[in-house]
Amino acid sequence: MRKRQIFVAAAVALFLGAPLIVRGEQEMAAGKEQEKTILDGIYLESVDLSGMTREEAAEAADRRMKEITGYQIKLWMDDQSVSVSAAELGVSGKNEETIAQAAAIGQAGNVIKRYKVKKDLEEEPIQLPLSNQVDEQAVRTALETYCSPLNREAKDYGLTRENGKFQVQNGERGVTLKLEDSVPLVADYLENQWQDGIGNVELAVEITEPRGSREELSRVKDLLGQGSTDYSSSSAARATNITNGTATLNGRVLYPGDSISVCNSMMPFTEENGYELAPSYANGTTVESFGGGICQVSTTLYLAVLRAELEVTERHNHSMIVGYVKPSMDAAIAEGSKDFQFRNNLDAPVYIEGYAAGGSLGFAIYGEEYRPENRSVTYESETLETIEPDTELTADPELGFGVTQMTQSPHTGYRAKLWKVVTEDGKEVSREEVNSSTYLMSPTKYKVGVKTDNMEASNAMYAAIASNDLNKVYEVTKQY
Template sequence: MNRMKTVLMTAAMLVCVFACTVVAGKTVYAAPNDTIQTGISADGMDLSGMTQEQAQGAVQSYVNELGQAQVQLQAQDGQSVSISLSELGISWKNPELVSEAVSLGKKGNIVARYKAEKDLQNKGKNYPVVLDFDKEAIRQAVTERCSKFNVEAIDAHLTRVDGSFQIEDGQTGYVVDENASVAAIYDYLTGSWVKGENGNVALVMAVDEPKGKTEELAKVKDVLGTFTTSYSTSGASRSKNVANGCSLINGTTLYPGDTFSTYNTVKPFSTENGYEMAGSYLNGKVVDSIGGGICQVSTTLYNAVLRAELEVTERHNHSMIVTYVDPSADAAIAESSGKDFVFVNNTDYPIYIDGHTADKKITFTIYGVETRAKNRTVAYESEVIEKKVPEADQIIADASQPIGVISVSSAHIGYKARLWKIVKENGVEVSREQVNSSNYKMSPRTATVGIASPDPNATSQMQAAIATSSIDTVKATISNIKAQQAAAAALTPEQLQAIAEAQAQAAQAQQDAAAGN
């Protein structure tokens, strides 16, 4: 019986202690089950008395505020860029601390709760806020904000002055190593960064070594291939475009394995880049466009590349036949249709592309180190497989233009062709290989003809001429109408009146005859 009384008294005392504990003359009451007890904090921020929702909001605001801190990403030569931690995807990695804080001191038996409460009173409980950062956001920041620090290497290269080669030394470059820089930034932010302070991180810069040595460039002196085309019939604008495109390619040095894109070298087609409006092919028609004539540049280079026996990886024929090379020996480039002429230096030595224009001729010569046998020659032969000649002219009446206005486009014969590479040794053919095949559209001679006139008789004559589908007939009719108009202009008003009356009488007579009168 005495033992039972002792147990009951002990339990009552513990309940009393838990409910109302006197410490240093002060009474401390247990917190409600949905709020955080006194003495609990997160990264030093007091969470006492907060509900779980309130505490989560407080810690998130704290993390958002940390996101305003800046980190300097430093490159070479004192260059840097400042980026906020919010841009680097700062986040809160351990949100479970709030639920732990709410339940602290409220779990276990009475003794455990009492002990937890005494610990809070004596030394409190501070939860660390563990931060994390988005590596993809860091990578995006490095890519977009730090690429300006890249200084690409300038390869050693050749120039040709007065027929002689000169060697220009290369320059070392520096490029941001994205993978290593992302890792360095992440490690700093999750390791040594002091919360709330601005920081500094050195970007990892990779050395971009230039290609080329004097010894290998000095070997470049042999002509591997050369080709010339004429643009003697071209006007001033097209001639300028050919010369401009040639100058943009001239002086190129390519190392073994390097790829050359003609389009990327001569673009953009703009007046700022030296081009003018001139005729070019578009959808089987000849139209004026900025850079018209540039395909003669790529075609001439193509033929020089073939003779140097470099590796061609992309080539397209024109939509219609061109006159400055044989069928299937052309190489078109076009921004609108994505056409390019691309080749690779597949030799074991550097090559140099020399391009120049003179007397309305364009020439490309490719220099390198000749390794082909002296008794071996290469030639190219064009073979026409099919030829299709337009049967009739195409005439378009334009009611917005007066009679006398006529715009004529030449006819183009349609072809199917292929190009053969013929190799001879000691003058004897040892191989014949098809290089490419090409299809060229047929296009009839086309004319756009004005038919507008205050004289319905003249308009009627033009429409009748157009119906013949003969541009020559249309031209003759225009000449007749002009002669009639000139003759009419020389007549007096009385003579014109008499002619008009005679025409009216003749018209009336025709109507009477048609009616059977």
């Protein structure tokens, strides 16, 4: 009876312990699976994974990706390039699945099948690819940071003139990055084409060809028109403004159909741009402003443009007469209100040469002469009306009795026209009105002292001032 009890107890114990035994065997199997190493002859790209555990293979893959993302990728925009690391272009790698695939090779099947896989690897190793992933937002940021600064505008063929001879300056193509087209282009290259080492990608760009050519500019050889004025009596500040303004126009080439804004070419009229305070006209008076005197530059160029017979598209006269040209021969400019603009209406380029030195200001326009030798053009100023300046007197209680101070110089007013006169073989064949101009009269202004305790004298002086007659002021002063 006791033996039977022992047997039953043992059977129960065996039955209850069976799951523990099975689970223990499973855990041992899993541990062995985890400890399995990758077979010899298996590579992840160029990394030899032979004998590595999954964890070791993952670390090796990370090291390789770090090496790869350090390589420089040359991004090309036409003939320019900039090097950017693959990391900055958003290249990264997630190779867990590939490593799992490497670890599974030769681990399944019976002994014979596994042995065959090992022998095959000895003869022909397996190379698994690294998985490159690219963040397109990182690509976009890199292109904006490194490539957008390489954008450049086209530079037209130009001219310089030294010692009376023209030299052609080569043009340069303009290049603009096409960002939206370049982002997927770079991403595709990095994911599907790039293997290793330094990479090269041609970005999508817009090319703008320069205008002109050596052949076209060789046509510029003849003097078409010139003009000059004198500024020797100018202050140093006004002379500086004239020199600066002339320099902005000297050397300009206008191709057929081109227009130029003289005001915009010389702006901004600021101290930072080299201009100084000097007298200028504003609302019928003389004021100090940066760039004062700059209108003499536009006026002198106007004379050359007229004689070259280019098309004037905008021109304004001064509010008051100027002393360096005859009426209607001026061209005033003022930021925001007045401009001098003209257009090259010829079929060949023209070149503007300007100089300002020693009190002499001049412009010459060169191109290809198209007018017959027996033809000449001149311009005549006709004064239609002259308006003599008035006198304006203002009482000043701070000045001594009868003391006078001029506060504004007079300007005679005019109405005038400019005529274009064409002659052939010395005979006038046409006379055409170019412009009509009106110049304001500006009165002579004086302050007159009325400081006195003599009421009779004060009343007499105020009456003289009200008459705006300076002679009456002198009479009252003499009387009292």
